[in-house]
Amino acid sequence: MPIYQRPFMRGKLYIHFTVDFRESLTPEQFKALEAVLPPRPSMQMSEMELDECEETTLHDVNNEEEMRWKQQQAQEAYHEDEDMHGGGAQRVQRAQQ
Template identity: 65%
Template sequence: MKDKLYIHFVVDFPYSLNMDQCKALEAVLHPRTLIQLTDIDIDECEETMLHDVNIDECEKTT
């Protein structure tokens, strides 16, 4: 089945974190790793476009 998928995220990012907050985040999130993508990895990526959507309007049409 093909249709539109709308995901509404509201994220409040802090302006800064102190060292204790960074350590707390690292304890609950996956460890940070540097990923070096190869040309093959990049070729296999799917490009998509993000668009601003009025969620209220979407709910009226469903």
């Protein structure tokens, strides 16, 4: 994911899913679900569909640890900006005419 005001840096996207699965469905419930859901896709993907797929790896994440890391990175970036600009406001003198 892009980072605000840093077009060349990328962040991480976290999605938290909570899925409750039923143990079983009655035939009537099964038919009702089939009626409202899109048709089942074929198991075979075309070459074009395969070309559009992007392979990724899912990882378990410790949100607290990631927040600490993010705060540390933000502080380091802030200190880098200070170092590049002399660490504070600079005074400008006007020449007398």
